[in-house]
Amino acid sequence: MKKNNITIHDIARMLGISSSTVSRALSGNPRISLKTREAVANLAHEKGYHPNVMASSLRRGKTKTVGLIIPRINRHFFSNVIGGIEEVLNLSGYNLMICQSDESHEKEIENLKTLMNLRVDGIFISMATGSTNSEHLKNCLSRGVRLMMFDRVDEELPVDRIVLDDFEGAYQTVKHLVEQGYRKIAHFSGPEHINVYRNRKRGYLEALKDSGLEVTSGLILQDVLDREKGYEACLSLLAGKDVPDAIFSSSDFSALGALLAAKKKGVSTPGDLGIAGFANEPFTELFDPPITSVDQNSIEMGKTLAQLFLDKESEERVGSEPYTIVLKPRLLIRKSSLRKT
Amino acid sequence: MKKNNITIHDIARMLGISSSTVSRALSGNPRISLKTREAVANLAHEKGYHPNVMASSLRRGKTKTVGLIIPRINRHFFSNVIGGIEEVLNLSGYNLMICQSDESHEKEIENLKTLMNLRVDGIFISMATGSTNSEHLKNCLSRGVRLMMFDRVDEELPVDRIVLDDFEGAYQTVKHLVEQGYRKIAHFSGPEHINVYRNRKRGYLEALKDSGLEVTSGLILQDVLDREKGYEACLSLLAGKDVPDAIFSSSDFSALGALLAAKKKGVSTPGDLGIAGFANEPFTELFDPPITSVDQNSIEMGKTLAQLFLDKESEERVGSEPYTIVLKPRLLIRKSSLRKT
DNA sequence: TAAAAAAATACAATCGATTGCGCAAATATT
């Protein structure tokens, strides 16, 4: 960028006043007379003055920027969270620096470092699958960074957290499947070290128990989160000796894979095999049959996250107790799990 | 962020040397003895020194940050472009500041302002549908901002451009439909003021002409880009007097809408109605039938964009002629447009 | 051994905005 940028010094010189006056005038400080303030505002506008954020940040020790670390931006859930965060943050003049970890621990550490160098005022993070420990986060905390976690969180760390009631979402879904008459319900799960998958599985188990159904370990498949894995898993379930009559998947992608596999094998959904996913990806309602899923209240999560950050930021009392806010999921019943008419 | 950050001055004091030496040592300046450089590096590492990017940017007039303005991050095309950009940029230590215009002109202007305040070293932009003029971009240029456009570009502005050969993509697709025996091919288009839709339509028209087919104005529908509009448009085409036997859509979303509408009406695809979209959204290959589409080479576009930026940035010769790089599309023929066996 | 050359480091200004403190002018108070 060329250096033809106007500074407050330029404005000061043109008006024959000092740069401190210009600074105060621009910020609307009442110690400066209205006449001067207007003169400054006019000239600034006329000359196209843009404050140098770096200089201001350096001096004030605040960047008015928040960093966001997420596994992937092209997941419906995360892009919605981003939307929610920006909606709230932008109103207060904050910017969002988005980083993708690509589910890799190393990249997550790299992102963290980048954001720390940038001296962002806060960091929002949803952990990568690859992050099996939180040393890097602890490191951050010990430096005094304002860290906030959402969705995929470390439940031990003393930080603010916004999470979905994954247990509840899973519980309701499985209960719904049972109501529809399904009795042998399989489950596609994710890595145990990630809270959301752990909790969804807990919800699944609890719902089975409360319904008087038996838990069959062969029906619980770990690490089945993408379409390919879902496809394979479904095929092997259908070919196995414990054939399920429904699948509750922790991921819409693997639920879709299962649907495609069932279709391939001539197994009808929802008749012979009920299917339900999780996350309410847009594609779920477009397939035939549309796939039952759980909406994660993603926009709300983003907004809540940002609002909590802003609240704490304005309060100044840094040492306050960390909050954990739990949002409610919403079960979206679609044809793929509707057997009764 | 708390102020317990270590600075080069702290390191200098601890080592009993000057901060300028520390600065040079950290940057590996050979004027500093190896012994000192190592001592500095060690202490910096030990104390967890993180350079203050703001201070450095302010002094050097370079932020090592590039701004990106796109309509939406959750479009497959754009998130891939982001991936490509980051892959190249991160290697050179640059960061990417992502802004969404939400297809709104006002937001685009707002984003531009934000990025200018941040003094980013360059701005990559793909224009919003709502932006019917480029005054805001001209404004930017006159301030000396290094602006680069991609995909949805202003073809008049003196800036670097990376675009897809939309004409070619459309031409090939329509030619393919003709080869498959389709004769009355409809077209879903987008706003005329956007280059990509204009060029796709041109490709469509040219292909019809070269195939000796007549252009029927009733078969060209403007502003049919999302699923709902595609659905409606297809219904009305099927109910009209000029019923097409194929649809070439400028958007995968409206192509999907058309597919769903055809299915609803009992019109078989590809038998009675061939369908082809544009953008190679992931869902296109998952439907039954999978939808023919045109891949936009999105990752490559991002990489090219970033690489060109870096090249020009290192060359220093700011006034060089703007480039326009045209990438080739790739037609992905799938079942939705395959009538011959 | 003294002078010259080279190597290693220090000094101080700078980037642009902010802000505590102080000074001067305008207004109010006695």
Added chain:
DNA sequence: AATATTTGCGCAATCGATTGTATTTTTTTA
């Protein structure tokens, strides 16, 4: 009219890193 307030503004330091120009130290050369 003299003093006390208030109002409006300028001075200068500061944030942390960078860099042109000394200055000091070490090494080389005559």
